[in-house]
Amino acid sequence: DAGVTQSPTHLIKTRGQQVTLRCSPKSGHDTVSWYQQALGQGPQFIFQYYEEEERQRGNFPDRFSGHQFPNYSSELNVNALLLGDSALYLCASSRRGSDYGYTFGSGTRLTVV
Amino acid sequence: GDSVTQMEGPVTLSEEAFLTINCTYTATGYPSLFWYVQYPGEGLQLLLKATKADDKGSNKGFEATYRKETTSFHLEKGSVQVSDSAVYFCALRVGYSTLTFGKGTMLLVSP
Numbered sequence: 001d002a003g004v005t006q007s008p009t010h011l012i013k014t015r016g017q018q019v020t021l022r023c024s025p026k027s028g029h030d031t032v033s034w035y036q037q038a039l040g041q042g043p044q045f046i047f048q049y050y051e052e053e054e055r056q057r058g059n060f061p062d063r064f065s066g067h068q069f070p071n072y073s074s075e076l077n078v079n080a081l082l083l084g085d086s087a088l089y090l091c092a093s094s095r096r097g098s099d100y101g102y103t104f105g106s107g108t109r110l111t112v113v
Numbered sequence: 114g115d116s117v118t119q120m121e122g123p124v125t126l127s128e129e130a131f132l133t134i135n136c137t138y139t140a141t142g143y144p145s146l147f148w149y150v151q152y153p154g155e156g157l158q159l160l161l162k163a164t165k166a167d168d169k170g171s172n173k174g175f176e177a178t179y180r181k182e183t184t185s186f187h188l189e190k191g192s193v194q195v196s197d198s199a200v201y202f203c204a205l206r207v208g209y210s211t212l213t214f215g216k217g218t219m220l221l222v223s224p
Contacts, residue, residue: 004156006156033211033212040217041216041217042117042202042214042215042216042217043157043202043212043214044214045211045212045213048211056210056211058211090156090157092157092212096209101147101159101162102159102212103159104149104156104157104158105156106155106156107155107156
């Protein structure tokens with residue numbers, strides 16, 4: 001049973017560029033959450049998607065946007081990249097109404113230069 | 114708002130030593146509590162969880178008890194191994210809200 005799959009694993013972008021990160025949830029899961037983890041810090045919540053709609057959002061600017069597709073997969077888009085956007089981006093999937101457990105992917109390491 | 118406070122690391126132990134990592138929380142409702150582990154270069158793995166007061170979560174020799182009266186969920190292991198070296202995150206979730214994490218505690222176990 002495949003877990004959460006994220007792509008790409010590593011990415012280097014230049015300031016001002018745009019980036020799209022992708023996530024396929026664990027089979028049977030319908031909810032996708034995105035987190036940003038800066039070096040040496042805990043994951044910070046960006047937003048959560050369920051039924052193709054953004055349901056919750058953390059304290060991140062509008063440069064961060066997302067999408068969920070009918071097959072439950074999701075994308076995270078970041079526009080006008082800043083050096084401070086360099087981080088590990090984690091996708092977590094879950095099943096709404098279940099035992100509250102999240103399954104995390106291995107993350108995408110984004111470096112902005 | 115919801116928050117989690119963990120003891121700062123790194124925690125440095127010798128193999129077979131006893132481990133405690135402290136975690137306390139504040140929550141707007143009745144939370145479920147979790148411990149996640151992150152090995153170098155990897156994502157987070159659920160280690161254990163507890164969903165109500167006095168529940169004990171356990172996995173791979175690690176244990177944590179949900180203490181509502183002290184708002185704590187301390188992680189313990191009786192005998193650590195080198196392979197336990199990782200970063201440990203305490204987290205909570207209230208209802209359908211998202212997970213709120215602590216800053217993490219690095220554990221380094223030497224042979």
